[in-house]
Amino acid sequence: MPAPDAISPDKLAKLLGTPRCPTILDNRRDGLRAEDPLLLPGVRAIAEADLAPERLETLIASLSGPVVVACAEGHGRSQGLAALLRNRGISAEYLEGGYAAWRAAGLPLIDPAxxxxxxxxxxxxxxxxxxxxxxxxxxxxxxxxxxxxxxxxxxxxxxxxxxxxxxxxxxxxxxxxxxxxxxxxxxxxxxxxxxxxxxxxxxxxxxxxxxxxxxxxxxxxxxxxxxxxxxxxxxxxxxxxxxxxxxxxxxxxxxxxxxxxxxxxxxxxxxxxxxxxx
Structure with missing residues (x-):
């Protein structure tokens, strides 16, 4: 059963292409994203430098509406950022299982190149x-x-x-x-x-x-x-x-x-x- 602050890949996939789709943030480490550059549809890739304290406020100010954070496997990186955003009054969930679960389910990815x-x-x-x-x-x-x-x-x-x-x-x-x-x-x-x-x-x-x-x-x-x-x-x-x-x-x-x-x-x-x- 998903955690109360998590969203499953299948549930997120149902929101793709609709006006109700949340902002999706990819906060995988830069090196991992370079090795596997395909992205979830509509995702906003966040560089590691953008998560530094002096730049994090700019990221938070640019967000509106609900957010889903996706890291490689749905562990600390996505759960931590989602928790921080909730602390700042933003409705935020993390993608259960991260990119690994999304890919394993055969859900769509795009080529940003x-x-x-x-x-x-x-x-x-x-x-x-x-x-x-x-x-x-x-x-x-x-x-x-x-x-x-x-x-x-x-x-x-x-x-x-x-x-x-x-x-x-x-x-x-x-x-x-x-x-x-x-x-x-x-x-x-x-x-x-x-x-x-x-x-x-x-x-x-x-x-x-x-x-x-x-x-x-x-x-x-x-x-x-x-x-x-x-x-x-x-x-x-x-x-x-x-x-x-x-x-x-x-x-x-x-x-x-x-x-x-x-x-x-x-x-x-x-x-x-x-x-x-x-």
Whole structure:
């Protein structure tokens, strides 16, 4: 039975990709992380130097909401930091069994080597064309939910994407002739899943829907036309791209949960006639 201040890998995995997912801190020793660089999805890697007393306050001030701390095997490093955070008024648990238990359960890990730039606060910065429709909302959703919850997104004129990315140490995406873009029949969402090594049935199903909506191939998934319609509607409701992104986060949250939990559920009306009368 888990300790009252612990969370099991399976329970944490259920929270991944949802707005309720806690901030996950990886406080493994630097050497261990160098030997095994794969990360839990959405994790924030904490260097040993950041836990020194003179820098710990900066870390604590940057946290909001519940936290899960993960070390190599769920022993003193994660339990100690979680206890310290609770002492400072932050709801914090440690990952039971740590990375070893997570890996043993076959739960998803991501390859952070594909992230080539971060800002001074350790956030990834992504730059793309303004007036998003499908991929340029789907990819930020994927990044915020599975790669970097603190990620920064800059929407600019198409001709300025490369310049702005260079100016602010950002990574351009969903523009031609860049690493993070369409490849053959794959859309940028597909490419991100492949490059980060995110293999999950729900995300694979969602990727088909996104690809169908983004590349004018509604035959790929029955839900693709609905996603396209909702995306085009959002683009006309919002003139501010970041406001559209925030609204789009809820849209993709819903599609993801359907892909994960509700694909077999049907609905008809009325559903509550007594005796099943027609």
């Amino acid at each position: 594909k992230i080539t730039a971060r800002d001074a606060d350790g956030r990834t910065v992504w730059v793309t064309r303004s007036r998003p429709k499908v991929d340029r909302i789907a990819c930020p959703w994927l990044i915020r939910r599975f790669i970097d919850p603190r990620a920064v997104f800059l929407y600019v004129a198409p001709a300025e994407v490369a310049n702005v990315a260079a100016l602010y140490c950002g990574m351009p995406f969903d523009v031609e002739d860049t690493f993070w873009s369409h490849r053959g029949e794959l859309c940028t969402f597909d490419v991100m899943l492949a490059e980060f090594g995110l293999t999950m049935p729900a995300l694979d199903r969602l990727a088909r829907i996104v690809r169908g909506a983004d590349t004018a191939r509604p035959d790929l998934a029955p839900e693709a036309p609905g996603l396209l319609a909702a995306s085009l509607g959002l683009s006309r409701m919002y003139s501010d791209d970041l406001e559209q992104l925030e609204a789009g986060m809820a849209l993709y949250d819903a599609f993801y949960r359907w892909c994960r939990d509700a694909t077999e559920e049907t609905h008809n009306w009325p559903t509550n006639r007594p005796g099943g009368a027609a």
